Amino acid sequence: MAEVSRAAHWKFRGLFLLIAAVLFFVQLLPLASGAGRMPGPDVLLLVVAAWVLRRPDYVPVLLIAAVFLLADILFMRPLGLWTAIVILGTEFLRARSVAVRDWSFAVEWLVVAVTIAVMFLANALVLTLFMANDAPLGLTLIHLIATVLAYPLVVILGARAMGLQKIAPGEVDALGHRQ
Template sequence: MVDPATAARLSHRLLFVALAALLIFLRLLPLSSMPVRWPGPDLLTCLTFAWLMRRPDYVPALIVVAVFFIDDLLTMRPPGLWPLLVLMATEFLRSREVFLRDLPFALEWAVFAAMVMVMTVVDRLVLTLFMVPQTGFDLIILQVLSTLAAYPLVVLANIWLFGLRRLPSGQPDTARGRA
């Protein structure tokens, strides 16, 4: 028999991969032939951080890197840089899971905003260092703002649709065998 905690963890991991695949597919759809005036949010980053802040055991590092690397390849970004930055940010937050469990949502949103801004600045700096052609800085700022604005909606959708809630402070994390 499969342990219920293990089954729940595996089913949530598959759900995360399915949601990521759906978001990548929707991003690739040619919805308009007009130039972009206001870029949409990076919902994949929002989804990853929303899941990581609530249940880090549902989004292991290997899945995060694989999903973002596939996203890089399909969207024709320089492969590997954004997955590396997301991995570094998620592992930074994962190592502070105990402190993040009790944060009110406003502080969680601020932590997410700080991570996205740092990742974006480092991404721009590395691409500039290697002289990779980039989009305009104004479009990047607009995308960061729309990503930050979309985060509460993504969190709310995950709580309502999938019941993705944080573990209370006193409840042990059965997936890792610690409190």
């Protein structure tokens, strides 16, 4: 039983890395350049939030840190700032992963939306404090709204395509501990 669980952990970690690599590849493609392009949702952040709430053992904090640090490097963001903010936000969500079993989806979505809004606000505040170049506030708000509105789609795709379900009340982890 423990071997099956460990295999599932590695399968989902590999799947997470594959999803991250595909998202990086798509975002780096020069598909639409120029002004007037609307910002889309931060899909990688949504995948991490959904997985941390549903199966926190599948995405350890070091894996999240490595992926988002690589994203900071690839997208030329201030090195480690967004990574640190994502780590804080996802650990906040991870601490609530046991309670999410009892929540309705609307409450879960609200908690994720508020957490993501605080993350975006913290990022904008730090960038403003250090007078770094950042996107205008309007584009940041559109990016935030698009990210929050895309959360249900990411959860549905995660549940249907990958079988990512909430932890059942009597389920045990790889070490035999009750969740």
